[in-house]
Amino acid sequence: MANSTHSDESPMPLEKLQRFMPNWLKRFLPSGGGRAHDHHGKSMFGFTVFLLSESIVFLSFFVTYIALRLTSPQWLPPGVKGPDLSTAVIINSVVLVSSSFVIQAAEGALKRRQMKKFRWLWFTTSAMGVFFLVGEVKEWLGLDFGLSTGQVGGTFYLLTGFHGLHVFTGILLQIIMLVRSFIPGNYNKGDFGVSASTLFWHFVDVIWVILFSLVYLWRA
Amino acid sequence: MRKILNSLLLAAFIAVILFASRWVGQQAYSWMPPQATAEAKQVDEIFSFLASIGTFIFLGITGIITYSILTCRAPKGDWSHGHPARGSAKLEILWTVVPTILVLWLSVKSFNIYEQINIQGLTPVVHLHMEEPANAAVTSNDSKPVGEVIEVFAKQWAWSFRYAGNVSTTELHLVVNEPVSLALHAQDVLHGFYVPEFRLKQDIVPNRTITINLKPNRLGKYRLHDSQFSGTYFALMEANVYVESRQAYNQWLAVAASRQPTIASNQASAEHTQPKTIFNSRWHTFEPAEPSVVNYSA
Amino acid sequence: MTNNSREGIARAGESENSQSSQTGWREYLSFSTDHKVIGIQYMVTTFIFFLIGGLLAMIIRGELITPQSDVVDRPLYNGLFTMHGTIMIFLWIIPFNAGLANYLIPLMIGARDMAFPVLNAIAFWMIPPGGLLLLSSFLLRDGTAQAGWWSYPPISIQNPSGHLLNGEFFWIVSLVIIGISSIMGGVNFITTIFWMRAPGMTFFRMPIFVWAVLSSQLLQLFCLPSLTGALILLFFDLTLGTHFFNPTQNGSPILYQHLFWFYSHPAVYVMVLPVFGIFSEILPAFSRNPLFGYRSVAIATIGLAVISSLVWAHHMFASATPGWMRVLFMFTSMLAAVPTGIKEFAWTATVWRGRLHLLTPMLFALGGAVMFLFAGITGVMLGSTPFDLHVNNTYFVVGHFHYVVYNTITMGIFAGIYFWFPKITGRMYAEGWGKIHFWLTFIGANLTFFPMHPLGLQGMLRRVSSYAPEYQWWNVVASLGSFLLGMSTLPFIANIVGSLLRGPKASDNPWHATGLEWKTSSPPPKENFAEIPVVTEPPYHYNDSEDFRPEAATQE
């Protein structure tokens, strides 16, 4: 028998590999066990996994969009202009994407416990999110096609609507965190809520970049 | 001494299961309906081959387990340990590599047969792609002669067929030993073209024409079934298929062409108006589509 | 154990009564966050769904005794198999596995609970409403969903009733609810396995069951969203007037098939991997041998998860699938035999030259492993495109997968229930009744599902309530077998209920098995371990004779 001794060393020495990993990745491979007390790391890990899973739903919608668009003999029904890359949409997108930097700065401020700055930046992020949503609703109201207009209508409202729902959720999370920041001692046990909302917001923005390229930049 | 005995036993065991696998492989042909196309023969060959390999693996492993069950029992309440082996790199590599080779072999063989069937006609659906408008006509793009084209129409829940000269019927007639192309159309939902004796199956998608080519080679009457679930009366969506000589075919076609178009009867409509089961749910269901108007119906 | 004290402090507030090990029955009806309570909630709930799904199968088999459609009318028959398949997959096997894993994973890795106890409870409490919603569609005037468990459009969006609240509507909503529950479960399991392991419990010291849950939950997390996406699109088509899958409006029904199978093929491994895990715990314990080739089995488990997410189009060989796709997916499908083979061989080698105890869990495990061999071989046959084109959508396929879902998975689940019954309840089940249950099940299952193979080869289609008379003989055998199979659950229920109430007290480790779950009391105390254990030995430590005995064994 080649190895009848008990060798419990892994053939892929995960523990040893960890040394060569960047910090953020290392966090996700607690290989030796005995990390149950790291509540922040654990929660962030769980939330990241959830977002990865969530992104597959978006992926399935993107795939649907691409497949339908490639196979439809006529993407835009006669008389329909389709989603328009107007200045409003561009401004909207710029606001949303730049809010990612604002929220990052807010999280940084919290780490340094600069509460005033944190609340101010955090609030700005939410305001930018609201601006985006309002802009999107305005755009919806001005369009010349509906949900059941060819494939363009269905996919457009589905993609932007599902994304909008996420923006809305993100704003809700931010408001909750903002209110909670006034509770004394709220951050004694760590600031998982803030880190998670920030990550979520980045996620929403990345999705928007993809969505924007697919829906507005892809010209027939 | 013991060692020799063991080896002998092992050899005998392998011989027995080899023999059994071969036998199963031969029997496998008789588990299928008669072969009515050139393609059927090859499908049966790959099945026979798979059945013998499968039997060998199944009997080999169950044999070893049965042997252990029969000979390696611990006395009741004796929980002492068995052998200390935690593994064996040699064995583990062996049983990774051998099945890999085996499945590669199986896939290559299946692939070859798939290709041969292709040569004889089963066109792969080449035009899933974007360039092509979904409602284009026959998508067969090979240059070799594919024989006569018969159009097959499926709707909830009836078949109809259209032959050259715009003759329409509710029976499918094919000429023995002549290649034929079937252009499959569906009106409402997915359906499937399946004649067990032909060993071919193809789903039919509305707004898209899929063509299959085949060559029947056995005279007789067969049954065409809808093979993709299509709703309430799915089970009743059948049609007769006749494989006959050129003369008989021509004769029949002439008779069919001479008849006036009439409304075909169909089983689904009949049952829809007169259900007869012990328990009736009274769940409302889709009405069968309008009966086809055909020149010839049985 | 440096972290131990901190753990203790952090949790002291949460559990006042961690001393008392008894859980009152009321707790099982409450929003408990204890993983053991939740595990049992899952298992009991899903077993009830199994009985319901089984009852539907009995009606199906009753209808199929005769070639005519004479017991139930066709819309109802279509509703029956749709609901049977849906219930069995989404409300029996998948959530049962989640329940068993819930109970065992923290114990096996030496944790006090799952990583997110509240999330865990929420995930469970989505199952009963989801299931009841699905069942309630039987009460709708025009009945349940009738498009099969695949719910392929356009048939699924035809909506014969014409009402907004139709069976298909209920079906979609309930599946989305159950799906969200599974995603929450997935997040929880993955985090628990990555973060909550006791000191010294490295990845390659985890029992195979833990590896299996890890792999199957990864599949849940990364494949299931594709089904959720497909269901949302289907819902839009059904109720909001979009045409994503409507072929007459340039929608693509084939696209739905891809999205559906991208999850639903991996789903079969979500179902079977934990059962492979159960086999890998039971076979060593009752052969008194270490699991042969532990590491290759662990890697094969992860490998299977990877391969199984690359084979989905083998369910679409006869769809409008282009030739290259048929060939590509034929290769990948067959490749799945390699890692699965590694497991089968490892089990065989584990049993070989062992000291076998043929008690009920072992009988079920051996029976299940052998039946899986059969199922796997017919699976590889189906993987061969030219052959599949003959048997696709026939009873050959139905036979293939019932050999897995019943003869392997349900048998494996029974094995697991018997095996951990003493741990979970602190009482022993009745061995004699267990054996009777095994033999009735084993014979009944083969009588029911074997005849489906010849039927399929001869061309009998699935999803039909009437068929050509020449198929009757095998159908009668299958139906009679299925009634036997149905009856076989009765001794099981009697045994479990009876033993729960008055079975003899079980010791902490009645099977002298290794693994952390056997090192705590039966049933385990509220937070599992008095002190978090430190792991110093490899898993399946059955081999060493003198120098190192598993603690549990020396206790007796």
Ligand code: HEA
């Ligand atoms: C639940 C569990 C489960 C499991 C584990 C499997 C395992 C496999 N299945 Fe199965 N399958 C289903 C459940 C499952 N299946 C269901 C539910 C359906 C139908 C759904 C529906 O239509 O409603 C289905 C349908 C299905 C089809 C589609 C048929 C059709 O509709 O036309 C195919 C085709 O390729 C297939 C193939 C396989 C293969 C190749 C495996 C392999 O993973 C098997 C591998 C295992 C072994 C091969 C045995 C052990 C290996 C060895 C001992 C090594 C040596 C062996 C060889 C070299 C052969 N399955």
Ligand code: HEA
């Ligand atoms: C995943 C798990 C699973 C399980 C465990 C089962 C278990 C069983 N299945 Fe199921 N089956 C599916 C999943 C499963 N099935 C799926 C996915 C389909 C495809 C659906 C589709 O096409 O869309 C299907 C389809 C299917 C068909 C094909 C229907 C058709 O295509 O027309 C048949 C036919 O015989 C069948 C039979 C059975 C039987 C007899 C059992 C038995 O094992 C059940 C045994 C259990 C019990 C009997 C319950 C306990 C007993 C009682 C409640 C007491 C009452 C007993 C008596 C009165 C005797 N099943």
Ligand code: CUA
């Ligand atoms: Cu008719 Cu499918």
Ligand SMILES: [Cu+2]
């Ligand atoms: Cu599959």
